[in-house]
Amino acid sequence: MKTPRIRHKLASHTGSANVAVFDTTGDYVFSGGQDKRIVLSNAGSGQPVQSYEGHGWAVQGIAVSADGGQMASCGGDRLVFVWDIGTAQISRKLVGHQQRVDCVAVNASGSVVASGSFDKTVCIWDLRAAPRTPLQVLRESRDGVSSLAMTDSEIISGSIDGCVRTYDMRMGRMLEDSLGSPVVAASIADRAGRLLVVGCMDSTVQLLDRRGGNGSGSTVVATFTGHRCAEYRIRCDASDAVVASGSEDGFVYVWSAVCGGGDGDSGGGRQHASRLAGHAGIVNGVMLHPQSGTGSANDGVMVSAGSDGNVIVWE
Known part of the structure; x- marks a missing residue:
């Protein structure tokens, strides 16, 4: 797993950037903030395109x-x-x-x-x-x-x-x-739709196998730690190759993960964590590129939103 670097730092918002997401192509980023605005930016050039108020x-x-x-x-x-x-x-x-x-x-x-x-x-x-x-x-x-x-x-x-x-x-x-702790993020983690990635306020990100083990729910197959999520709603994301999360300590965390592994080794994620600096404040969340985990050139691409008002596109 290569360590992502900053492609663009977008000073998109006055006040905290609360959320940033790609469109389904991954060519554009939409971000929303404390300033009541939504900003559409070009993920490739870093240029703002439109504001929605x-x-x-x-x-x-x-x-x-x-x-x-x-x-x-x-x-x-x-x-x-x-x-x-x-x-x-x-x-x-x-x-x-x-x-x-x-x-x-x-x-x-x-x-x-x-x-x-x-x-x-x-x-x-x-x-x-x-x-x-x-x-x-x-x-x-x-x-x-x-x-x-x-x-x-x-x-x-x-x-x-x-x-x-x-x-x-x-x-x-x-x-x-x-999960035993407040859940602040939950989404599909793999293309097969078998796994969920869940972020909790006990500073863990967990992968859940939706096929379960008891016929009534899901089974935790991996737990990733190192980031901090104890007071704020921090968003995480995952693909077939990586797990990523924002953090209250100002860093973006990325762990290597083989989503199909299902070996339950909670230590595996910790051993491969990368800590990315770029925000000057809480990283409210991350989203991976829609093609992440496919072996394409966009495998390392993601976007993060921070309380510093910045939206960062990583590659």
Whole structure:
């Protein structure tokens, strides 16, 4: 595993950059911050392309549709916005949460949006129906919902109550994995969709095999440590080759991981950690390039967002 270096440092925000994500091509980066703005930048050149303004409070979460035409965002104003990326106009304002909305996800077709809130709920919105109210509200969480991911048939939520919940929307069932510490990030870790990467406030990042070992949930196959996540919602990510996380100590951490290994060796991650300097403050989260882990030239490419207002593209 090569150690990534800084390709571009983007001074995108006044105040903290709370979140940064790639579009599905990896050519563009969307970032949201305390300044209530979303900034679109070219990941290759580092140049800003567009600014999206409309939120009344800090932007906490961003998700981009697979076709690159729509973006969903959420924030402290309790709203979810759906944007037309090309025109930078808000096409929908989704109202339903009672407290800050921390995370948002979009399905592959861009027809369904899910949002998670500090009010302990996940709202599901069908954009084909001009929604005035959520299509469905999931209320199983006992604390704030911190992260969301979607597949064609599932919604995966992480909660401060220490659980990851996987909702099979086709079968109408829910599986709950208890991690024993507040969950601040949860997403699919590999292309096969077998593994989840979960970040917790006990300063661990864990890989969970969704096939489980007891017929009712997932099995932890690897645990990675070294970074710090004890007070803030720090986002992590993983591919078939690496695991990466932000950290409260100001560094980006990258561990080598063979996602298909499943040997349960929690020490393996620690032995191969790289600590990357570039931010002057808390690193709120990272996202790997969509082609990471494929053996392509983008294997070392990722983006990070920091409390210093900077967004860094690494390669």
